[in-house]
Amino acid sequence: MDFSLTEDQRLIQETAANFAGSVLAPAAVKVASDRTLFLHNLHALAELGFMGLNVSAEYGGSDVGTVAFSLAITEIASACASTAVTVSVNNMVAEVIESVADEAQKTRYLPRLCDGTYPAAGFCLTEAGAGSDPAAMRTSATRDGDDWVLNGSKLYITSAEYAGLFVVWAVTDKTAPKGRGISCFLVEADTPGITIGTAEKKLGQHASSTNEVVFSDCRVPASALMGGENHGYKIAVSELTGGRIGIASLALGLGFAAMDYAKAFIQERSQFDQKISEFQGVQWMVADAYTELEAARLLTMQAAYNKQAGLPYAKQASMAKLYASETANKVCGTAVQLLGGAGYLEDHPVERYLRDARITTIYEGTSQIQKIIVSKHLFA
Incomplete structure (x- = not known):
């Protein structure tokens, strides 16, 4: 088996290592109390192409593949784990959008996730009673004319304070068997009805915000539904x-x-x-x-x-x-x-x-x- 890296993979690794050593490591302690500096570093990583490593160039991504993504996260984490988890989650959200969203959704959101227009993205799945068992979630989305209305709360959401976009899972069919009546929505952070809770006080990764996200009669258009109605659980697991x-x-x-x-x-x-x-x-x-x-x-x-x-x-x-x-x-x-x-x-x-x-x-x-x-x- 050949374990050698391609030229592109080596370049991504070296670029990540250089940025981690020269920018992230010296700031690793300070960013816990300096949100402006933390966001500045995220924007710099976006300019380097690290916020959409496995996203097609067609949508503003770097399109370098999962191996390069892994190498980059390892180098970034060696300097600042808070930055690394933010980059990792942003890439995860970008990948789910490219994988299951329709063309209009991809065109609207992926460039913003990749170029730093959105400082980060949030993956809203976990709830108080639905952690290891996400199928037990209770957040709901009810159809009302041409809209969906979301109600419920999500816990421990990475980057919630400064996310520009959330991928949100909610129950859309309460009569369906457990896990089969869940759908996935793309919700912009400034949508009325969203409240971001106070940042959790954590043991580690202090610069990465972790918050509750509450949806109270949060109304989104039908076009916010991603991947088909009641198909959300399979998307989340994948x-x-x-x-x-x-x-x-x-x-x-x-x-x-x-x-x-x-x-x-x-x-x-x-x-x-x-x-x-x-x-x-x-x-x-x-x-x-x-x-x-x-x-x-x-x-x-x-x-x-x-x-x-x-x-x-x-x-x-x-x-x-x-x-x-x-x-x-x-x-x-x-x-x-x-x-x-x-x-x-x-x-x-x-x-x-x-x-x-x-x-x-x-x-x-x-x-x-x-x-x-x-x-x-x-x-x-």
Whole structure:
């Protein structure tokens, strides 16, 4: 198997790495309290083509494929996970629109998502009683003449504060069997009837806003329906599968960043008259961490390659997301341990990497949900 990158993929990776190192890393702490700077960085990424990496050039995208997307998210996450998750979700929304929207919807929204006109997009699926089980959602959309009227609320919506567009799932047929009466809508953020809740206070990824989005008699035209009436659940499941490649890539970037920092640290600091890196026990900790990260990288690249090639990738995406996110949490903890007391201080980024990594085992489907998905494929 040939693991070499194409020229375009290498260029995307290098561009992302350069931007991450020169722009995102120096601002990674400041953007948590400086929303203007965070949005400025998102706009710069849009200008570089990173907000629509797998979208056709016809609609303003970069059209470089899933492998390049994964490489870019990994590099961005190594500097700022908050930026990486925003870019990942924006790409996910753009992909679902290109995949199932009609031509008018694609022409209207995709260029705005790709060029930074919309700072980001929101993926409105999760509810208080519908997290791992999205089919249990209660947000409704009722037909009223030429419009649909949305009522309900969505929780934990990434980028909600500054999103220009939401993809919203709602029940359109309450008599249908569970999961079969759900539809998908494209809702512009300035539509009357939308209220964005206060940003959640989170353990990590502080610069990425996470909010409740409330729909109260929110009226949208019939043309806002995307992908056909009552076909929304299948769309959501399909797009979450692709989104898991993004989160696996993000986790991978955090894990490598943490271990690279720790490896450099222990080569400089001495205890018992020798460098910490010279102790065999420490060397084995580092060896284990990098071995597991490389395994996670291969799983992630396999999922990305399969998706790009049009091959089945649901099982591979869940495996990659499961292993990469669990590995990131483990090796970020290892990095903190290698720094000793210094690793617990904000003076060093490893404590931030550890906090930022924690959510990767939860969003886009928990590790336990990934195991259920993998098991279903294995026993099908």
